[in-house]
Amino acid sequence: MTTDVRPALLTTLCYAAMMCLAVGLNLLPVFLVNIGTSFGGDDPLSREALGRLGAVTFAGLVCGILVTGPLADRYGAKPFALLANLLTAIGLVGMALSDSYQMLLIMVFVLGLGAGMLDMILSPVVAALNPDRRTAAMNWLHSYYCVGAVVTILICTTALALGIDWRAVCWLAIVLPFGLVMGFLPLRFPEMVTEGGRTPMAGLCRRPWFLAALVAIFLGGATELGMAQWLPAYAETSLGFSPVVAGGGLLFFSIAMALGRMVVGALEHRANPYAVMAVGSAASVVLFLLGAFLDNPAWALLACIASGFAGSSLWPTMLAVTADRYPDGGASMFAALAALGNAGGILMPWIVGVVGDLHDLRWGLATSAIAPLLMLPLVGLLFIGAQRTRKLLSA
Template structure:
């Protein structure tokens, strides 16, 4: 009976994460259209996108502090309410501020889902945490695949972005209903008997702080590139949004088959190989052209595939006393870093575009230029040059991660040998 209950809770969690990822996939697909419809600059689009990454760390960190007290079920009811409100407000958006607020609400909902579901999955499967977290998190790229395919299909059918956003209401209502009917366990920290003092000491340990900082880089490499790939490479390929679909498709497959990979390499080995592939893929995306760019997307997808769930799984296995707070601080660190980086790169992207426009040009004038005009063509050419430059600037992050995770592998091997000698 308990296994059936655990299975139902796991699949309801996956459905909640599906809504989270649909919000990323659909928004990535409609960003360009939102810019056109509301006459928004790239900087404004960057700020709107960043709102989701602000709401997420706010919710996941607050959730990490209160989940042991109020329970995971109450958090998920709150996530349902925020998701529903954010989706409806997006559909009826009138401009920049309503889009900003709706995205912020969806970000808060997304963070609340992870604040409850990461510790829930760890509590349901205490003997196999990293693998099961990978299985849970495959629904994030899975939802992005579904979302981007829906965007592509609806565009072909002539259906607007409001219909695309409205599609998220269906899985939201389903997961809200399922969670209302199920009973939840206590978090793993509570069931293990670790005190709050143990938890706070654990999140201040050197190993946790190291992983916390590395989470900045893994999240930016995966999520910033994923959210912006259609925008940055739109003028390099006619199928830019399919690059995101291909990348996330690779991530779904990889996370689905995570068990043998994690058991063979250990989480730290997986992270090191991931950083190597991510750096190679990002370099290829910024330099390849034509059909070869799809090969680059595959390499990049392999690279970022295991980042997020394996970072959380590593902490769950190696710093268990950090409990739900530790897992949620990791997620909050990742999303906060992406929000700051997205805002910074939005301004940087606008500046790069201006640099590639005729001298003395005003970006706002070019954004309002009629389609097929000389000004519109000049703007397209400027974006064509600026997009890959953003990816090349981001490449330094996975290169730093290669060094960091290489050091982590060496450290853990030496620690294991020292313990063996002591025994």
């Protein structure tokens, strides 16, 4: 039998589930070369075949996000929180048991599907559980993705150093999603909307503030993932560091992101969320340009790592202020926000690569500063809109 809603316990379990999402998205890239050897034998899998694994994982992620939102509004969040963790566990077990490349493709899609469902469902649940502290709770929630990424990378790299097979790591990783299923099972989840009923997506999409929020989270995703995707390659090819140091740069970038979100979470009501995003956007622009053009490689790498701290709060804080403005937006609203944020994370790494081919990777990385630069005035406009609405309601 389910109990009453227990906000503190359920919020903590959602934080752990965000780490499970990180496992689903970060385990494959670390073991990509080993997987290529495992399935290719004397003739390892081609780069296209390995790239297809990542593309299929992301396809599952997008499907999970888009499908879960409308269904969660109808059937509630709990079935999808349970199903997401089960799919993650099934994907990991399937990867460990895969005896063909085709089977592996199916299993990484399942893994991505579970990750997408988690990515979509955790934010509205935590927002509903913490209506008076959404900015803090959302930043804490997304900090645990970074923590999970760091832990996953450390465990996987240690396994590589010790010669432990990637399949064994998959078996080890299923402990977390199975544990979360057991933790979620007896708990009751909050309603996604208030008694006034859900605001339809069609209605939200007619509101200029919401459309601006979609653009803003697109730019937030672009800010975060443009640097994250290219940092190791940039550190190795343009700054001249070894592959080990370049990989360490990404690890410290993830740590910086986790710390940034924890700091914003710890500030609670002491910082205006719009001011937090404005400062983060401005600092990201400066650090991106320093990372791209500083002559000293060590200082340039340090600027790239520090940009993880600066831009860390843009995505979760935008989710929080949108949930504050539209508390009855439901899971569908969060699905739209997550989809646009991930779309920014797809486009910007591609743009960096295109500019890198046309000029060099320094200019490619500098191009990614466009995203936080555009986000800065947009945050100001969103703040003005929120203030006007607040004055009208209090009048």
